[in-house]
Amino acid sequence: MANVTIELPDEVYEALRRSPSEVQKDLRLAAAIRWYSQGLISQERAAMAAGMDRTDFLMALAREKVDALHVDLDQLAREIAGE
Numbered sequence: 813m814a815n816v817t818i819e820l821p822d823e824v825y826e827a828l829r830r831s832p833s834e835v836q837k838d839l840r841l842a843a844a845i846r847w848y849s850q851g852l853i854s855q856e857r858a859a860m861a862a863g864m865d866r867t868d869f870l871m872a873l874a875r876e877k878v879d880a881l882h883v884d885l886d887q888l889a890r891e892i893a894g895e
Contacts, residue, residue, distance in 0.1 A: 818839070820835070837863065840861060840862050840863055841862045841863075841864075841872055843861065843862075844858040844859070844861040844862035844869070845858070845862075845872065845873065845876055845878055847861065848873075848878075849878050849879070849882075851882055855869060855870070855880070
């Protein structure tokens, strides 16, 4: 597993009232949600990136009001039409 290091000023942790480990978890989840919502990775990979199981990731999506399913309406219409 590769590591990514992000340096943040101490003031960020103070403003958020969160420890570095809590901020790390928040950042992992935020990145996973963004990548998933952009269609770059699957739910399973996003859950792994966030460091959680798929059920917990789906619950996090719901808390953040992010659609859990991605539907391309044009592709769906073609499939319904039998193309």
